[in-house]
Amino acid sequence: MKELFSLFLLATFLSSPLCAGNAVSEQPIKLGIDVLRENHTVLKGKRVGLITNPTGVNNNLTASAEIILRLPNVKLVALFGPEHGIKGGKMGNITESGTRKDIRTFSLHGAVKRPTAEMLKGIDTLVFDIQDIGARSYTYISTMRYCMEEAAKYNIQFVVLDRPNPLGGLLIDGPLLDMNFESFVGPAVIPYIHGMTIGEIALLLNKEMGINCNLTVIKMENWKRSMLWGDTKLLWTPTSPHIPEPDTPFFYPMTGILGELGIVNIGVGYTLPFKLVGAPWINANEIAYNLNSKKLSGVHFQTFHFTPFYGLYKDKECNGVRIIITNKRTYQPVAIGYYIIETLMTLYPENFNFSLIKTANIDMFDKVNGTNIIRKQFQAGIEAKGVVKAYQPALKEFIKKRTQYLLYE
Template structure:
């Protein structure tokens, strides 16, 4: 009876939505590479079958998953899905191996590229002619999605497949480049090639660099975006952010990740395990007001430090109250995230000399031992930062050859 009385109201509301577009996702300012592919580039497949390297971030501006969108086109043959760290749905914690399985929704095999096997094998590529890579990166060398892309490119070269990278924005922009270039002695899956920590490139630009400068030599095609330029931050694209991993829930987190993601092995907690991962910096008993005062006195561009306390709800410090600072990025276009990480480390160790460094972990995170050694020698932040400038200048020269978008 109640439903019968409400039925005309519900029908009118449904009509209102259909007429006004209420509830629809507004059109973005940027046309993503996957949308260019779905609109037109797919014709160039000429009947060849694809395998898709993706996860939960591989969506169009309307938040349609790339695999679902491809399956809507009866002329595209799709054979397999490949998933990176955190899995196809992005629900696995950092560093956890992910198993392969068959996707119940599509019936397609999902091959994990974050487990014992990080490069697709011949068996995984059976029946696939073209690999499509559609994953949202965060603009930081240590984030493993670009390493997965490199391994997929190597497999494409080895097994004579084509690879098309469906380009996406760098959420923290394409203008600021900072941090040490990777020292090859510290090569790992969180840093395969000698690029800067904050590289200021899109995944498509990186793919071109990896392919040509670092000798992969795959049959590569970058499907470019339309409307993106280097000064754009994520919030200027009109796109919706999909959590890229459990500790990168918002696009704003990508601003601080290249900063506080570099301090935990230097002995300073970064808030992972709280509702604000990567927005904190501190330790058990850290004098919060002194830490904030010293950092704010440095007048670092684009950031303010608030004295803060927090208690992680998982991890080593679960249930313990830590103190230090909360980072407020006041001017994202000016915020120097990697340089700020050095300031946090230097000030933190000055205030609390008992902070313990995980030498191997810190060197792997930074891609060099120079930062750790400078910290242990008591060097200033400026001295440590100046030490990486020659290698950074060489990277900038190389980078200029592979930029696909204007300022």
């Protein structure tokens, strides 16, 4: 784990003031929408299409759509919803319907994931205001990228209303995407945990992917890279059905990749999504002991038994662990996930074996990892320590490259 700690220190040194610590916001965070509300010059005289969902609110929970609708000399003409819909809470492919005839509504999660020429008709500016969770596989980044590309194609201005990365701006972990595995859950050559805001990601995408749209990022005020979500004093709006609470984004990168294999339940289908690892064939005491003996920084594994209400192992008692984060500033979530995979393969080879996994699950596992190298390393018997060590050089290069896109200290 020494390599991981050294990388964390490097990211801290290159991306933040030397005196940065647990920076609780002393002044209210002004989100991009709050800043826009005070000065909306960028939208004056424009017909606006807003890409948003229930997370698109200001620091008093007023919907961004409502705020933009009331701006003088601005006309809101269309709403676009990402995965889970404009209103949130939906699963699978989505169709949208609105209640106002003068504001068209469209889904960008279904058969169509990009705004079409017909959808963009009569729009001068696209505005993106959605809370991301800081993980590459969370599809809001892909939706933003697709919309930026279509904006460039049709010469439409693109405005991003910036928001905090819930994990803060220092944590970086996981392999970089290999563009051979580009997908809706892998849109760009960034690490799984990138430590950037959605506005910073937009700047990176625009240049690194050659999108070159007419991009404006409305910065936040009073946010610092060292701030975790709890430091911002902002209220949390669930970003999707399985990210209901402000601490859930911290667990998502630990177990989300593992969950794609469809072998163990990770709390999805129970009351603790992404916070559990369990299956009927696991010995809870055994796996907890083995994981805790690794002394992974920032986490503790508690024996846990649960019965999912839906999904994998529905109505079957699962045994395993509840993950407790003891230090959000030192833990390395993707690496921890790989140590969990290693432990499952070692303790339960007859149940947890890549040869037993369906092809579709293997494909999705590779896509969320952004590469098939991780799987092949495990199949070759490489320990988690070696898997994690192998992607450290690429992370160091990314830390240097991303500095040109950072908007906050």
